[in-house]
Amino acid sequence: MEIPYNVELREDTGLYNSKLGIWLFLASEIMLFGGLFSAYILLRTGAPVWPPIGEHGSIIHLLKDTIPHATFNTVILILSSVTMVMAWVALKQKNLGKYKMYLGTTIVCALIFLVVKYFEYSHKIHEGFVPAHDTYMALYFTLTGLHGLHIVGGIVVLAYLWGPGISMWNSEPERFTNRIEVAGLYWHFVDLVWIFLFPILYLLN
Amino acid sequence: MSDSHHEESFWRKYIFSTDHKVIGIQYGITALLFLFLGFSLMMVMRWQLAYPDTAVPIVGSLVKWLADLNGFASDGNLPADLYNVFGAMHGTIMIFLGVVPIIVGAFGNYLVPLQIGAPDMAFPKLNMASYWVYFVGGVVMLVSFFLPGGAANSGWTAYPPLSDIATTGQTYWLIGMVFLITSSLLGSMNIIVTIVQLRAEGMTWMRLPFFVWSQLVTSFLLVLAFPPLEAAGIFQLMDRVFGTSFFLPSGLVIGGEILKVSGGGSPLLWQHLFWFLAHPEVYVLILPGMGILAEVIANNTRKPIWGYKSLVYSATFLGFMSFLVWAHHMFLTGMGQGMSVFFQTTTMIISVPSVIILTCFMLSLWGGSIRFTTPMLFALGWMPMFGIGGLTGLPLGLSTPDIHLHDTYYVIGHFHYVVAPGTIFAIFAGIYYWFPKMTGKMLNETLGKVHFYFSFIFMNGLFWPMLIQGLGGVSRRLSDGGASYAHAQEFLHWNVVMSYSAWLLAVAQIPFIYNLIKTLLADKSPNPDPNPWNATTVEWTDTTSPPLGHGNFEKTPVVHRGPYEYSVPGESTDFTPQTQN
C-alpha cells in the first residue's frame, strides 16, 4: 500500500515524511556530537596544559604544520556544501545534466577531503602521535574519525543518488528532488560539524 | 508500495517483512525470549544469594560448563566472576533487550499505526532495518557469554575504570550496545514521523489515545538521550581497543602494576554520559506502560479516562524533565552544594507528574463499572506496586537519605517495584488485552487470573525484603548476598525468602506460557469477534487483520471523537468507537 505524504506536504504540519525524519535524525546527531564535545570541554578544562605532553612531547608544533591542510579541507567542505545545494536547485530547474555536474563535484570534494585527512592521519601516526598518546590525540582521532565516517556515509548515499538512484527521476521526479534535499540536509550538517571541529581541534591550542 | 495482490514469499512475508504488524510480532517474540533469558540468569543468581557457594541444583552442570568455558573455577556453584557476569547481563538484557524492544518495538510498532488509522509506519524499510539491527545487537550480546573471561561483568552501568580494564566481554557489550542504540534510534524516529504525519483524518492531537502519546514522548526520549551514550560507548571502545584514556585518570595502579596509559581522563565523564541516557531510559520503560494502562483502564471501567489532558501534559512534562535529573544517580560522587540543590529539586519536581498520572488513573475508577478481566487485574495490581516503587524513589531523590541508601538493596527494591510489577505488569496487561487483535483468539481468562494472583504475591515476596535489606545498609552486587559483612548478618534470612519467591514467581509464569502456546495452537475460532472487549479505539474497527492482512484498513478510517467515549449518555451501547459518525 502507499504511504501518504511521501511527496506531497501534509496540511497541518507542512512537511513531507522524510523531511521530518531527517531533522529528527539530525537532532540525534546533534546530541551525539554533543556528547563528544562535552567530553572535549571536560577533559580540556581538566588538563593542566593543552595539548597535554606525552611520551613524544606535545603535538603543538606538528599541529601548526597541519593548519594549512585543515584550512584547505574546510574550504573544500564548504564548497561541497554549496555544490550540494546547487544540485538541488538544478533539480528544481529540471536540469538533470547540471544536477549530475554539481552532485559529482560534491562527491569529488568529499573524496579530496578524505585524501587530505589520510595524509594528516598518517603523518601524525608516523610521528608517534597515536590516539593513546594523550587525551588531545584521543579526542582528535575520535572526533575527526567519527566525522570522517559521516563523510564516508555521505559519499555512499550521494554516489547512489548520482548513479543508480537517479532512475527515480523518471518515475517520481518530485520524490527524487525531496531525496536530494534530505541528503543535502545531512551533508550540510556534516559540514556544520566540521566548522566547529576545525577551530577547536586545530586552531585554539 | 508493492501491489498487494501477488503472493509474497515466506521470507518476505514473515522474516524480512516491512509490514509493521509482522515486525511488531517479531520484536515481541524475540524480546519475550530475552526476558526469559534475563529471568533465568536471575534464577541462578538467586540460588547463590540464598545459599552462597553451594552447587546450583538442576542446572548446576550447565553453570559449571559455562564457567569452564569462561575459565572460572566452579564445582557447579556460581563463582563470583560469573555472578558479576550474570548480574551485568541480567540488567542489560532486561532493559535493553527485553523491555524496551517489547514495549516500544512490539507494542509501539504494532499498535501505533493501527491506533492512529495509518496504513503502516512512515518508513517501512527502516522499520525492518531497526528490527534486524536489534537482532544483531542481541546476537553479539549472546555470543559474548561464550568468550574466555565471560560476558560483560561491570554491571549494566559499566562504570570505568573497572569496565575499561575488564575482559573482552565488555568490548562485545559495547559493540552490542552500539547496535541496540542504532536500532532504537531508527525505530523511534519512525514512530515520531508516523504519529506526526500519518494520523487519519480527524485524529487531532487531543483525540490520540494516551498510548500513542506515551509512545511519542518515549520516542523523543530515545532520539535525544541515546546518542550521548553512543558517544560514551565509542569513547570506552577507544579506551579498550586503542588504549586511549578518556575515562582513565593519570597514576592508576592496578594489581600492583602501574597502568601504562597516558591518563588525563575522567571516570565521571562516563557517568554523566551514561546517566544522561539512563535516567530518561527509565521513563522509556514506564511511559508506554502507563499508555497501556490508560487503554485497559478506560475499557474495563467502561468510562472515559479521568483527566485526559492532565495525562497528556504530565507525560510531556515528565519527558522533558527526565533530561534534567540524571545526576541523582551520582549524589555520592562528591558534588558540591549547588549541584546537589539543582538535582534534588529537579528530582522532586519530576515526581509530581508521576503522582498526577497515577491520580488520574485511580480517579478513573470512580463511577466506573469495573470488569475484572485479566488485563484489568494486572492494571489494578500495577497501581499500588508502581506506587511503592515510585514512593521509594523519593528518599533516593533527596541527597541526604541517599547517603545511607545509595547502592544498597533499597535502590534494587525501588527500581524492581517500578520495572517488574510496574513495567512487566503493564506488558502482561497489554499482551492479554491485544492478543485477540494480534491473533484473533482470546487467551484463557482462568489461566490468566492464576498467572496474575501468583505473580502479584510472589513479586511482593521478592521485592519487599529488598527494601528491608536496603534500610539495613546491605550493599547491592554482593555475590554472597552479604554473608561476608557484619551489618548484613541480621538480614541474611531474607535472601532465602526472596529466592523462594523468585522461583515460585518462575513457576507462576508457567500458566502464562502454557496459555500462550495452547491458544496459539488451538483451532481458530470460526468467527472471531473483531472487537471482543467492546473497545472504542481505532485498531478495533479494523477488520482486515487479524491475523495478518495486507494493509491495515479496508477503508481509510475517519475519526470523529476522542479515544475513550465509553458510556456516553444517550447512546445505545456503552461504547462509541472513534470512527463512529
Add this chain to the structure above:
Amino acid sequence: MIESLGSISKYLGLPINSSSHGHMIDNMIGWVHWLMILLFIGWGAYLIITVIKFNSKNNPKANYNGVQSHYSQYAEYGVIVFEAFLLIGLSIPLYSQLKTSLPNNNEVHHVRVIAQQFAWNIHYPGDDGKFGDTDINLVDEESNPIGLVRDGNGADDIVTINQMHLPVNQQVMIHLSSKDVIHSFGIPEMRIKQDAIPGMTIPFFFTPTMTTDDFLQKINGTKREGKGYEIACAQLCGNSHYRMKGYVTIDTEEKYNSWLVEQAEYIEEEEDDDW
C-alpha cells in the same frame, strides 16, 4: 517536632546509629517515609473501596463524568508542599551541613583512605600531623601499597591495611581516593558513604559517638553478635567486591593513642631490619 516525627525511622530497621550526625539522616529518612506511608495508605484505602463499590456487579452502568470533586487536587498540592518542605526545609540545609561545610580547625583528626581492589589502605599523618608524599613508582603491594615516600613528612606516617582506628567523640575528616577503580566507602552504623573515585580526593567528615566495645555490648544477642564496625564497599569493583571490607575500631582516646604509639614502633622495627 522534627525529631519526634522523624523518629519513625526507628521502626524502619536502620542499623544502630553510632555517629553524631546519624540521627539527622535518620530523621530525614523518617520524614520521607511519613509522606510515603500517608500517600500509600490513603490511596490504598481509596483503591480498595473503589474496587468494591464500582465492581460491575454492584454498579452495572458506568457514569460518564466520574469524579467531580476537587479533593484529588488538594492531595496533589499536599504532596507538592510536603516535598517542598522535605527539600527546602530539611534536605538542602542538611546536605550543606554534612557535606559541604568542611570543618577547619586543629581538633580534627585527618585520615587518608586509599581504596584498591580489594582492600582499604588507611594512612595516618603520624606525630607531625602532616601526610607524607606519595609516588606511584614506589608502590609495592607487599611493603608499601600506597607508595609512601618514607622521608620528610612521611617518615612517621602510619599506614595500615583494612584496620582503621579512630577516637570516640572526636571529629574525623577522611580524605578518600582510589588507586584503581571506583569503590565506595561506607560505614552503615555511622551513616556515611562516599564514592572513592580514582584521580580525585574527596574529603568528608563525621564524629563517631560509640566505642566498638560499647557497640559490641549493644548487639549482644543479635545475629551479628561479636562483629563490630566495618567499612563496606558499596560500588561494584570486581570479583571480590563482596568481601572488600575493612575493620573499624572506635576507641577511647587513651586506647587510640596507645594504638598509635604501638604502630609507630612497628615503623621503627621495620627500618631496623634493613637488609
Add this chain to the structure above:
Amino acid sequence: MSNKNLGHHITNYRNVFIYLLIGTALTVIASYVDFNVKDSIAGAIFVGLLIATIKGYLVAANFMHLNSEKKMIYWILMLTVFFLVLLLFIPLLWNLNSLSY
C-alpha cells in the same frame, strides 16, 4: 517555487559561500593573534567559537533552509539545543562545584 525565486536563491547561496570563506580566513588569522587575556588563550577561544557559530548559523539558515522552515522543525531543534547546552555544560559546572581537590 518559481524560477525567479530560484535565481534569488542562487545569488544567496553564492553570497553565503563568500561569507563562509571570509569567516574561515578570519578564524585562521584570529588563531595567530594574541588577544592578551590573562596569559591564556581564552580570547582566541572566544573569538574562534564566535566566528564558528556565525558560520554555523549561515550554513543552517541558508543551505539547510532554516530561515524559513516549519514550526514543528523549530520546536524539535529548540528542544535539542536546550538539552545540548545541558549536556555540554553541566559536567563542567559539576567539576567546578565539586568537593574533591
